[in-house]
Amino acid sequence: MKNTSLQLPLLLVVAALVCCLPTSGAELPGWAKPRLQRLLRGGARSAAAHGRRFPVVEVTVAKNGSGDYRTIAAALAAAPKSTKKVRSSYTIRIGEGTYIEQLNTTRRDVTLFGDGVGKTVITGNRGSLKHGDMPSSATVTASGRGFMARDLTIQNTAGPEGNQSLALRSSSNHTDTLYAENGLQLYLDSVISGTVDFVFGNAKAVFQRCHLLVRRGREGAHNIITAQGRDKPGDDTGFSFQNCSIMAKPNENLTGVETFLGRPWKNHSHVIFMQSFLDGIVHPKGWVEWDKSKHVLETTKTVSYMEFNNTGPGSDTSRRVNWEGFSVVDASKAEEYTVDRFIHGTQWLPNALNYKPGLY
Numbered sequence: 001m002k003n004t005s006l007q008l009p010l011l012l013v014v015a016a017l018v019c020c021l022p023t024s025g026a027e028l029p030g031w032a033k034p035r036l037q038r039l040l041r042g043g044a045r046s047a048a049a050h051g052r053r054f055p056v057v058e059v060t061v062a063k064n065g066s067g068d069y070r071t072i073a074a075a076l077a078a079a080p081k082s083t084k085k086v087r088s089s090y091t092i093r094i095g096e097g098t099y100i101e102q103l104n105t106t107r108r109d110v111t112l113f114g115d116g117v118g119k120t121v122i123t124g125n126r127g128s129l130k131h132g133d134m135p136s137s138a139t140v141t142a143s144g145r146g147f148m149a150r151d152l153t154i155q156n157t158a159g160p161e162g163n164q165s166l167a168l169r170s171s172s173n174h175t176d177t178l179y180a181e182n183g184l185q186l187y188l189d190s191v192i193s194g195t196v197d198f199v200f201g202n203a204k205a206v207f208q209r210c211h212l213l214v215r216r217g218r219e220g221a222h223n224i225i226t227a228q229g230r231d232k233p234g235d236d237t238g239f240s241f242q243n244c245s246i247m248a249k250p251n252e253n254l255t256g257v258e259t260f261l262g263r264p265w266k267n268h269s270h271v272i273f274m275q276s277f278l279d280g281i282v283h284p285k286g287w288v289e290w291d292k293s294k295h296v297l298e299t300t301k302t303v304s305y306m307e308f309n310n311t312g313p314g315s316d317t318s319r320r321v322n323w324e325g326f327s328v329v330d331a332s333k334a335e336e337y338t339v340d341r342f343i344h345g346t347q348w349l350p351n352a353l354n355y356k357p358g359l360y
């Protein structure tokens with residue numbers, strides 16, 4: 001939750017299995033192609049080209065004034081309403097540059113399309129200490145169904161002294177939890193970095209080919225990668241990490257800092273790391289109590305923390321926590337957490353998208 005940053009070659013968020021889905025990069029023209037002007041593209045053909053079944057309104061943002069807008073917020077504010085009768089998706093192409101903005105998008109079917117990771121950067125510096133509660137610290141809050149962001153970086157540069165700061169808060173509706181909050185989500189090739197609970201929330205999300213880069217937090221604090229928030233035993237949310245890597249962020253000195261895979265934000269916290277690379281920074285115990293100094297027997301029974309076929313010096317499970325809720329699973333169990341099985345990806349993801357539906 002602290003000083004998070006998220007680089008998004010591709011992030012897809014959907015609220016449900018809906019017909020109208022974000023398209024893949026392969027079908028979209030590059031930034032340089034279209035003139036920097038507002039385009040209203042109606043008709044089935046252009047919609048189909050965007051992988052949508054309804055018109056796409058596309059606008060551009062450029063810091064140098066060559067686009068339709070100079071700020072992303074202005075472009076968002078100008079979005080035409082999308083109603084059941086008159087529906088449209090809204091694509092904002094954001095040129096290279098650092099945009100110091102705090103965004104809150106609630107509209108359905110919004111796509112933020114940058115010029116490249118590290119080139120188009122949306123940045124905020126709000127932490128919860130100075131700026132109220134944690135949710136409002138988010139640089140980008142995305143709660144509209146069908147939100148998608150790609151080829152850009154979203155960051156929150158509030159330091160550890162900001163206490164809790166969010167880069168992206170994404171959800172399909174307005175409940176009060178955070179980050180990977182609600183609905184079905186797929187993160188591909190994303191770089192996520194932070195210190196404490198930096199992937200958290202109560203979504204059903206798969207992270208594939210993602211790089212989790214751990215940083216040094218406040219003095220004396222330990223790092224925790226996930227704080228998944230499944231609350232009730234009957235819920236089906238959880239985080240699945242497949243073909244990801246966990247490493248220290250380059251030039252980050254993690255000597256003497258313990259790093260854990262997760263802790264139970266809620267009693268039924270549900271997380272699997274599979275077919276991923278776990279570097280030596282991962283603590284041999286792997287997982288940790290919500291409050292490290294207190295052993296809560298009940299919670300260690302109700303969580304589901306799993307590992308399957310990981311590699312790397314941190315992947316040795318022989319000294320992991322001895323919890324009823326922890327297990328090293330077999331391939332048939334791991335299969336349940338793949339894109340196809342866990343988030344039903346083959347039903348809603350664009351065909352051209354490069355992801356692995358099953359196990360590697």
Ligand SMILES: *[C@@H]1O[C@H](CO)[C@@H](O)[C@H](O)[C@H]1NC(C)=O
Binds near residue numbers: 062064066095097
């Ligand atoms: C203005 O910014 C856009 C987007 O970053 C870029 O493509 C374009 O070349 C720039 N134009 C000038 C004149 O600098």
Ligand SMILES: *[C@@H]1O[C@H](CO)[C@@H](O)[C@H](O)[C@H]1NC(C)=O
Binds near residue numbers: 104105138141174
């Ligand atoms: C975002 O906007 C919605 C609707 O205006 C509002 O209810 C919500 O509180 C806002 N969230 C943040 C984090 O500003």
Ligand SMILES: *[C@@H]1O[C@H](CO)[C@@H](O)[C@H](O)[C@H]1NC(C)=O
Binds near residue numbers: 129163164
């Ligand atoms: C920082 O956040 C934690 C919750 O993670 C809270 O317990 C703590 O009191 C906060 N620290 C300050 C200085 O507000």
Ligand SMILES: *[C@@H]1O[C@H](CO)[C@@H](O)[C@H](O)[C@H]1NC(C)=O
Binds near residue numbers: 172
């Ligand atoms: C928000 O999410 C909750 C829990 O998933 C669901 O029960 C509720 O219907 C959703 N509300 C809206 C407006 O989508």
Ligand SMILES: *[C@@H]1O[C@H](CO)[C@@H](O)[C@H](O)[C@H]1NC(C)=O
Binds near residue numbers: 253254255256
């Ligand atoms: C890394 O941190 C440790 C513990 O704080 C310290 O002893 C060590 O000198 C640091 N190493 C470097 C290269 O800064």
Ligand SMILES: *[C@@H]1O[C@H](CO)[C@@H](O)[C@H](O)[C@H]1NC(C)=O
Binds near residue numbers: 243245275276277360
């Ligand atoms: C991801 O999968 C590819 C292809 O099987 C493999 O080469 C690569 O090492 C994997 N990465 C990790 C982090 O496991």
Ligand SMILES: *[C@@H]1O[C@H](CO)[C@@H](O)[C@H](O)[C@H]1NC(C)=O
Binds near residue numbers: 267299
């Ligand atoms: C979670 O577990 C704790 C510890 O056993 C218990 O006190 C609490 O009531 C549980 N919460 C829920 C929502 O089940």
Ligand SMILES: *[C@@H]1O[C@H](CO)[C@@H](O)[C@H](O)[C@H]1NC(C)=O
Binds near residue numbers: 331
């Ligand atoms: C685990 O991965 C190795 C390669 O790293 C592979 O040879 C082995 O078959 C995998 N085990 C299972 C159960 O899939």
